[in-house]
Every structure is written in C-alpha cells, then in structure tokens.
Amino acid sequence: MAGKRPFQNFQVDHMTLLLQKEFYPVAYYLFRSIFGVTKDTILYEKRRPADDAQGETSMTFAVQVGSGTVGAEAFNNTIMAIVQPSEPAGQRSHVREMLDQHHAASHWQHIALRTPDLMAFHRHAVERGVNFITPILIDESQDLIQTFSGEWFFPGSAPSAMFFEFVQRNPSPDHLKMLEEHNREAWFRDKTFLGLYNEKEQEYQSGKVTPFIDEALFKRLRALAGDKQVFEITEEEAAEADRLMLEYGESKKKQKTAA
Numbered sequence: 001m002a003g004k005r006p007f008q009n010f011q012v013d014h015m016t017l018l019l020q021k022e023f024y025p026v027a028y029y030l031f032r033s034i035f036g037v038t039k040d041t042i043l044y045e046k047r048r049p050a051d052d053a054q055g056e057t058s059m060t061f062a063v064q065v066g067s068g069t070v071g072a073e074a075f076n077n078t079i080m081a082i083v084q085p086s087e088p089a090g091q092r093s094h095v096r097e098m099l100d101q102h103h104a105a106s107h108w109q110h111i112a113l114r115t116p117d118l119m120a121f122h123r124h125a126v127e128r129g130v131n132f133i134t135p136i137l138i139d140e141s142q143d144l145i146q147t148f149s150g151e152w153f154f155p156g157s158a159p160s161a162m163f164f165e166f167v168q169r170n171p172s173p174d175h176l177k178m179l180e181e182h183n184r185e186a187w188f189r190d191k192t193f194l195g196l197y198n199e200k201e202q203e204y205q206s207g208k209v210t211p212f213i214d215e216a217l218f219k220r221l222r223a224l225a226g227d228k229q230v231f232e233i234t235e236e237e238a239a240e241a242d243r244l245m246l247e248y249g250e251s252k253k254k255q256k257t258a259a
Ligand SMILES: [Fe+2]
Pocket: 014, 015, 016, 081, 110, 112, 165
C-alpha cells in the first residue's frame, strides 16, 4: 500500500460545535472566562433577524482559543466555531435536528483539516468513491479554499451529523485559476458559512443526507473486514480495501459520464 502523500499531511484548522439555544450564551461566557477568549479573539459572529422581526438572533460565533507562533506556524491557531439553532421554534432547523437526534445539548459537527494541496486530496478522495456535498469553494477574502464531505452514518439509518471539512489556506494563483474554470462562484466569509448552512438545511429537509461513501461501497468494505479486529487487518487487506475503493470510484465516474 502506498505511503503517506504530501497532501495527506493534515493539520487541524478548526472544529465546529453545535449547541442548543439554552447552552449557546452560557458557552459564550465559558469561552470568555475559562478559555480566555477576548473580544479580539472572537473571529466571527453572524446574525439573522429575530423571530419577531425585532432585533437579531446570533447564528454562529468563532473563537480562537490558542495562537500559533510566527512564520511557518502562523496558521497554527486553535479555532472553534459555535452554532446554535437560530430558526424560530416552529420552523425546521437542521442544527436542532442534529442535536435532538443525539439527545444532546452539544455535538461536535465537523472538524476542518488543512491540507497543503486540496485539489490533489480532493482528486484522491473522489477517485476512491468519497462523496462531497459541495464543490471546492473559494473564499477570496480569506485566501481559503474548502470543501465538505458527506456524513459518517450507517447505510439506511438516520444521519449522524458528523462530517469533515477540508481546507487549504493561501492557495497558489495556479490553483485559483484551475478552480475558476470549474467553479465560477466566488465565496466570501458569509457565503462560506451560509453556503454550508443552507446546503445542510436542504439535505435535512429533503431527508436525503449524503453519506461519506455510498451504501454499496460501505457494504463492500464491511464485508472485507468480516469478523476481524482492526489489529488483525493485514497490509494486503488494507491494499485490497484501497483497490475496492478505486474500483468503486471508477465505476461511479463511468456512470456519471454516461448520464
Ligand atoms: Fe468549518
């Protein structure tokens, strides 16, 4: 099996935490007092008009709980984005559903991993049958490109509300040009947040939540593992799984071009 590729050297970029409404302002205090978040280290805060159309409701805020050193480590900040269900009580909210399905006040929704080459990683993952719910999005104001995977859940069962974001910061002009040819939309900060938010809302309302890998591929990999413990899986079997994923990805590509 091939070793680690350069684009698989992931760093944690940020994590996104969902909180029920009652917890959200409490969390704000906790981040301020316990985690030492100052006004300056609240990186982002987004609002929508309140239920009664008077005033505003906070949708999300992002906190920087740690900062990296200078130079190459400049991105090495520890950042969390916090999201509450900001929709009125009678209106559907994927954030509320995600929390309610877990009977939880809080749920880690996604972790964003930073790769030095998002295009290469994306190609690698798609070749192996991984589903993404967005194309690669561009946030020009942040020199950021990003994409979001499908969720990790059992085929046929309720979604899990757990997925991955993959990002690259400071993409090269070449990368940006290549992307522009495929994806004309330029995404700014609000669009970045709302892009994912609306995509997820649509998925949950339609009941069609995209899985990380298709049911058919999941079943093949599950069958390959059989009754084995993970420590019993040999290198040959890991390579066989990789081959199965490539084969599946290839058949999907053919279906797409045929359609
Ligand atoms: Fe994110």
